[in-house]
């Protein structure tokens with residue numbers, strides 16, 4: 467999974483000093499890779515719905531002595547993305563929200579030109595036999611994965627609200643990476 471996380475963080479195109487928002491950051495598994503990119507002069511905003519997850523992210527942040535991480539407890543759809551965010555990452559999280567399309571539209575409105583939204587998530591793989599799809603969903607149930615989430619297609623929202631600059635599939639189509647950036651504003 468680290469390989470995919472690294473590909474996702476690479477796709478953000480961050481630089482030292484950038485500000486990045488990690489939507490559904492969980493315990494902050496993406497933070498070490500993000501820190502490599504933004505450096506001590508950059509900033510990471512980690513947002514999550516649950517205090518338990520944020521507590522894990524807080525412990526990681528304190529243990530590693532990072533002073534450039536801000537943790538926010540919020541629903542994705544209720545968060546007003548602040549000015550100055552250069553990139554938005556979400557890994558194995560955004561599809562869990564029925565409001566994913568609105569969230570992607572909000573991200574598209576606030577991202578600067580050449581800012582990136584990167585989504586790494588599970589998807590219903592094309593061409594797998596139904597029993598295998600059901601088994602894969604069952605295996606992933608600790609991560610709140612259910613079969614009906616297969617109907618959600620956030621990469622289509624990326625193509626609607628942003629210019630879709632990359633789409634890749636991994637794991638025989640069970641994982642995807644979708645990258646968008648704002649269309650030129652006139």
Ligand SMILES: C[S@@+](CC[C@H](N)C(=O)[O-])C[C@H]1O[C@@H](n2cnc3c(N)ncnc32)[C@H](O)[C@@H]1O
Pocket residue numbers: 489490491492493494495496513514515516519540541542543556557558559560562563609
């Ligand atoms: C499977 S975990 C992934 C965590 C982390 N991004 C990772 O890659 O390890 C999904 C996370 O999304 C958060 N989440 C789910 N629905 C959410 C929502 N509507 N608003 C904010 N966070 C949400 C959960 O609390 C959880 O921490």
